[in-house]
Amino acid sequence: MAEPAREELSALAAIFCGPDEWEVLSRSETDGTVFRILTKAEGLTGADVPLELVFHLPLNYPSCLPGISVHSEHLTRAQSVTVKEKLLKQAENLLSEPMVHELVLWIQQNLRHVLNQPDTGSGSAKYTFATGTIVDDGLWLTLVHLDHMRAKTKYVKTVEKWASDLKLTGRLMFLGIPDSSENLQSRCGLKWKEMQREND
Numbered sequence: 001m002a003e004p005a006r007e008e009l010s011a012l013a014a015i016f017c018g019p020d021e022w023e024v025l026s027r028s029e030t031d032g033t034v035f036r037i038l039t040k041a042e043g044l045t046g047a048d049v050p051l052e053l054v055f056h057l058p059l060n061y062p063s064c065l066p067g068i069s070v071h072s073e074h075l076t077r078a079q080s081v082t083v084k085e086k087l088l089k090q091a092e093n094l095l096s097e098p099m100v101h102e103l104v105l106w107i108q109q110n111l112r113h114v115l116n117q118p119d120t121g122s123g124s125a126k127y128t129f130a131t132g133t134i135v136d137d138g139l140w141l142t143l144v145h146l147d148h149m150r151a152k153t154k155y156v157k158t159v160e161k162w163a164s165d166l167k168l169t170g171r172l173m174f175l176g177i178p179d180s181s182e183n184l185q186s187r188c189g190l191k192w193k194e195m196q197r198e199n200d
C-alpha cells in the first residue's frame with residue numbers, strides 16, 4: 001500500500017474516533033485494506049440517517065478508485081445503490097489523491113439532494129400497479145413459510161431464481177427436525193395410542 005494511503009488510514013482513525021465510528025475489517029498485502037465508517041447525514045425529512053460506508057482500498061490506491069458499499073436501515077436498496085454510484089462519480093474527480101474523508105464529507109452534505117433526485121426510488125415515491133393499488137417503495141420484510149417441502153434443492157433453486165428476477169435480498173432458513181418423516185410417523189403413532197387408551 002502506498003504511503004499516502006497509510007497516512008490517510010491513520011488520519012481517518014483519528015477523525016472517526018467515536019464509539020463504533022471506525023473499524024478495520026481486513027488488511028492484506030495482496031488485496032489492500034477494507035474498513036468501515038459509521039456516520040450520519042441529513043435525509044429527505046431533515047432527520048439524520050445513519051450510514052455504514054465500507055471502503056476497500058486496493059494496493060494501487062489512490063491511483064485507482066476505492067471499492068465502496070453503502071448500507072442503511074433507513075434507505076431502500078435502490079437508494080443505497082444510487083448513493084454508492086454518486087460517491088464513485090465524486091471519487092473520479094479526486095483520483096490520484098487520498099479521497100475517503102472528502103467522500104464522507106460530501107455525502108454528509110449532499111445525501112438529501114442525492115435522495116431527492118427522481119432516479120433514486122426514494123421512500124416517498126409511489127408506484128401504481130395494474131390493479132390500481134398504490135404501494136410505497138420503502139423498507140419491508142416478508143416471511144414465506146413453505147410446508148411439506150419434498151425436493152429441497154428444487155425449492156431452493158426456484159426461490160433463488162425468484163429473488164434474482166425480482167432483485168430481492170434476504171436469507172433462506174430451514175427449520176425443523178433433520179428426519180422429519182420418521183418423527184412424524186412416531187408422533188402419529190403416539191397420538192393413535194393415546195386415542196386408543198382414552199376410548200378403552
